[in-house]
Amino acid sequence: MVVFVACAVVQCAFVSMVMNLDGANEEQLNIYTFTFEDEPIGVLPTGWKAFGGDWRISISGDEQVLQQSSPTLQGLSYAVFSPANYTVSVKVRPIKVLPPSGMGIVAYWQDAQNHYRLLNYGNQAHLVKVHNGQVISLNWMPYAFDPMKWHRMKLSIVNLGRRLSLYGKVWMDNDEEPKAWMLVGEDLAPTVMHGWAGVWCAKCTCEFDDFEITWGDRLGKQRVRLRDGFEQYAIGQPPATWISVGGEWQIKNSDTKALSQLRLLNEHAFEHNRYAVMIGWGSYTITARIRATEGAEVYGIGLSANWRDANSHYDLLSIGGTRLVLLAYTPEEQKPKMLAERHLTVERGQWYWFKFRISAAGSATNLQAKIWRTDQKEAADWQLDVTDDSKGRIPSGTFGFVSLATSCEFDDLKVEFNVGR
């Protein structure tokens, strides 16, 4: 089921990283659509992570919504999308190795101490769980990587509620992809249930290419949601939309551009793991219906974009029912930076459409936003339009909802690749 990927869709999704997609159909543009109607009531949907607050699916009128139900909550709280069921594939080739070395795919990334991996280790392939730094092999098989040869790896991870199933396969790039999964692993006591994906290596220099993440829509139709062929980056530079932990990651010109890890050893560190993880997208538009219900006088509702962690994201926030602001949270700054603001009245209890468009453009990130009452027409122009070209700009990330000192409801979320203006 996962061995498919319609070329056109791949092409579109990939191209969307670098250019707009005028002419692409709606399905091709769609990254994520969520109405919350099919989700179990009372809990946060699978694939969402809360940071503060009390987030759960609730019934509002005759529809299901995502609700932040704590009206007196102090401080901002977030519900952020983090994928849970997906397939990752990548092309990899070892360049220089110090046996036993390793390279592979990372999934459900929380940090270097907590995630899952499909990896090559010496002359074996393993599915492993990394929990608090401890590595547990869930399954393995004999498989050796040929030096300097491209290999393909594919990892599928399925969240079954209280357990995880992992499937892996590895094959030579020029060979046909094996039809069956070669490695199957089960984690009956998972400690992380979602997270983004990336690549990993240890005690080697190597190159990665054709990275993609695929997941299904409501009907189970699988589509590539995120792809990076590294063509849009400058050679010799780290790819801006990836975060790295350890090692030295750069774009190199192989046959085509590829992501290279150049550091073989970190002497004295006794730690050889190098990670590059892709969290979300660089250019996309979020649209969602939001309303504040009860809460404090000074309250906020809105969307979060380019979320990488609690210290790194952009927020589009309606504050106090009178102001619409764009804020940047970066690790370098103790306080959020106000990028743009304007007077704009928002009534408590009234549903509004929030639209937040993020465009990665070279060394800048353009942010555009507008909101309008759901019973009115969408405004033609962006109400806020600002470019963050600061050194601490956030080039990519995932999306989410934000709430401040109010209970509020969110519905009809749509995330799309950017098209047109």
Place this chain on the structure above:
Amino acid sequence: MQRMRDASSVKLTTRSNCSLMLIRYLLTATMVLVHAMFELQVCSCAAEQLLAPVIFSDDFERHAVQTAPSNWEFMRGQWLIVREESNVLKQLQTDMEVAAYAIATWQDYTVITRLKVMTCGSNWGAGMVAYWHDRRNHYRFYVDGSGMNIIKVENGKALLLARTDFPMTLRCWHYLKLQVTTLEGRVELRGKVWAAQSSEPQQWMLTTSDTNPSFKAGLAGLWTASCDAIFGELVVTSNSESLSGRQAAVLFSEDFQGDRKGQAPLSFSLYGGKWIVDKEDGVHVCRQIEDETPLSFDENSYAIVHWRDYTITAKLRADKVRTVWGYGIIGYHSIDDAGEHFYRLWYARGVVMLDKRDGEQTFHLGSAPSRIDEGKWCTMQLRLQPHYNGLLIRAKVWGDEHEPREWLLEYLDSKPLNGGQAGVLVFRSECSIDDFKVISNLGMSRLRTVTLQQNLAGYSGYEEACITNADPKRGLVDTRSLTLVRQDKTTSRVLLRFDLSVMPTGSRIKRAVLSLYALKCEGELTLGVFRLLRRWRQEKVTWLSPDGETTWSTPGGDFPGDGNNSPRLSFRRASQRGEEALAKVTAAGDWVNFDVTDVVRAWVEGKAENSGLLLCPISGSGSVEFAGGKTLTAPKLTIEYELHQPLEPTYSPIEYWKAVVRRSLLPGPPRGFFPDGVIGEYYDDEDAETYEVGEPPKATFSKLVFTRKDEMIDFRWDVGTSPHPEMGSEFWSVRWQGRIFVPRTDKYTFYFDNLDDAARLYIDGELVLDAWKIQMPATHVSRPVELNAGFHNAIVEYHQGPGPGASIRLSFSSPKMPKQLVIFPEGVKGDYYDDPEPQGWKLGEPPPGPLFQRYIFSRVDPAINHDWNTRPHPEMSSQYWGVKWHGKLLIPEDGEYQFFFEDLDDAARLWIDGELVIDEWRIGPQRSVASKPIQLTKGVHEFKLEFYQGPPPVASIRVMWKGPSFEREVIPPASYFALYGAE
């Protein structure tokens, strides 16, 4: 006996070499003394630093004004040192919607450890870390077999700051010492390593400076990579000489003697590897045993000190506040992937609260109304004391008045956090902090041992002198040795004095031992220790005069006994001479010990003046030379003492077995077996137009608004709030019904604490506590009620009448159990029966009777999910026994439910509300059966299940259900209801 002593001497000789260099250590750190003392059997307790160790103390005076102190880590807020009458730490930012934190950490310290590497890989290392932030950011000092290295690990990258050759032998003890000092714009690091059998090098062997420091403070710890290594002790001392005249500079010392072999060391946070407490050379050590880390590609293992058993005290003052503001102190602070963890004592909105933050969850542990004014200093104290059954948390808050004796809040957390740093928090206010202290509770525990030895941990209260009748007008000053002679007509004596003002006021002396190290011995001498009756001056004392101006009453020193009127203090040994203690010295190279308990007790308790001790040869002939005060083996006085107020609770663990809120990880609305907690029916009442204070309320319990399960009865509804939006803040009632469990048959007293307004308690239908009247907040106490061990039905009726605020808290105590919250155990009660073997049975037929004949025991099972590999109780046989579970089932919502028996072997049947929904009452192999879907309404339903185990070997059952909004699951213990008031 002699043979034993000889054997001991041999051991000591070997050890004494070690001791010489060990004791060198003791000039700055105390821990190594444990070994010497252990061997010498002077005292089985560890020697400790003087008085309570100060883990951290900051009065902010040493920091530059208008800077953020670098020994604190800040999370949010704007923190600066501001000059008032004295320096204070000030948080200036008020526009934050979340609290700002300042966390105290160590700066400028020296770490010492003893290391033995057992086995290693080709590329390995072992040593210590300092200024720890996380595994990707710290300094590290380590040996690798061929050299010693100081590196800086920054964002995971290791940068070598200094290295020098140092060939190291495996399986031999070595000392590692690292000193870190933060200076303007740089951090200086110095290290040295030496073999345990040699002396500590005078000079630092490796010195480096990090001129671009990313971290200027942080904790210390142990580290290994790719080796099996043993650590003897870890001692952290402040680089300052002493924090004050009476306080030692030891910040932390751990010798692992209090840890259990085979388990992880308690005082450390462990990252990677496998750290256990092991035994080496007869004493506990800490061992990292994992020398290979296949697949992980990370060979690092860290054991980082965490503060564990301490009391935080700080002065706080709100200077400028917003409408809602707060401040407080926090302990056990740590951050990991799950988020922040800490205990928090804080004030906001007229209430002092005790909370626990564990990742994303916050638990409210207790609160008390309190008034704290802006602009006035308030002192907060939080004690975190590990306990055999959890963590005892106590808190108090006071203003201008004296520190109150009573704790304001107390809580025993049976699932405590591991430990961590201390700090302060400020919320929506400009706030000043002063006199922040973190003191080890060990300093306050009941029994303590202190060793007084010149220069040991900063002690400088020792004086000594030698006098002889051969030269009666001259004192013999030689600080390297003390000579006693009894030969022909020559007699030499030694005067010693230890200043005991360092002993805490109110100490009760349990034992005191004077120890002197014999350097030389000729002949055989019996020595006596006498209490001197007159003060003497070290530089002036002679055989004839104590001070160069006056004369002794008896030449050679005045002491009680013959010729003196002052009575002896010790009556344990009959002696005409009046000595306090005796010892025979026959050989050198050994410690000679005198039991001076009585005289030290008299001095400490103020019954006699401490003029020192006189050491006299009493019988025999010869001379003995003891090590003097400036040597590494100077005379020492080891005192075992007790403080007046014992802090340790004296009750048994069983009383606390359930004294803590339990929570499940399951999301969603509460469902499962009741009771675990108490069902609360919440009623709205008509607003009373008239009411009388002191009169019973007009509660009708007629308009039920909702029912829910409460974990315990401990509520405070603030002004304007109520349990449900449909209920007003006035005139409503609750009826709680549940079962309490008492651990033993005893007389129990029940309390309504801070009751506002009315409540009454029934136990097994009897009115036990009646406070059924409109009233101001008050505490009510029941008469003692005799209750048998086990379960008892409890009903509490509560009414909130007119006026703001509503609160109730139900607690109980017994003569053998301190006051604690009443809790309601979770799960479903099972009565277990054993039966005689029947005459015969048939597969597929019901178990042959008679059944459930001999009752064995009852217990609360959190869930029915059993696979008995053995019999449930020693008194039961492994076949023909049964269980009757009965209780209440909490149905979370209206809808269709289905019940399942999985892995059933042999027979079971299930009733819901008296209706048989699964009847699988037959002997059979392991199997699964399901009920028909049944409609159930939200709320509490009767649950009854009978299980029977027929012929062996398999006995198992798993009872599951599925509901309209959840998939098939084992019926959970309903232990996940969020505590009201939790964030």
